[in-house]
Amino acid sequence: QVQLVESGGGVVQPGMSLRLSCAASGFTFNNYAMHWVRQPPGQGLYWVAVISFDGTTQYYGDSVKGRFTISRDNSKNILFLQMNSLRPDDTAVYYCARPPVGGDQIDNWGLGTLVTVSS
């Protein structure tokens, strides 16, 4: 079955960087675009970024554009999110997510990894 396992979260100071990883299994990774979605504690969902199946195209949410970079390694079935110039409002659970077969929206989610930006 589809498994998405995020890692790399933790506590970091404002202005610092962090890289999240998502290990994918149970499906043909290089057939799917992949997304990151985040959720600040006690708040709603925010779509962060997407990368095409082959890694050639990326789009970002307005709040992270220019600071975050999504990438993937299709040889290792891993999705990444490089987060630079972190701010306290980037504090959230970060989910790795996959769309359904042949469609849009998201039907598979990881468990999430918590990123806390605090001095």
Add this chain to the structure above:
Amino acid sequence: AIQMTQSPSSLSASVGDRVTITCRASQGIRNDLGWYQQKPGKAPNLLIYGASNLQNGVPSRFSGSGSGTDFTLTISSLQPEDFAIYYCLQDFSYPWTFGQGTKVEI
């Protein structure tokens, strides 16, 4: 970015009630909208895609409608397991955007 405005932000209902949640887009998005249910400490779960298509395994008491800018999620007869937060998500154009959520409480 397209703004998605959900209403109400919360509602109180009883088991057996019919519940309606609406989502309005700041511009037309065809039928490129999904609805999600999220329970505490869990990832969201896709209920509806393409505005009105029921995701596999989702009970038929959930339905979606709408096109263009105005969309509705209806729960025909609220069950105890339906108390949760519901979100809409537009996938018409990037960046994708979520509504702010509707908390359905007892």
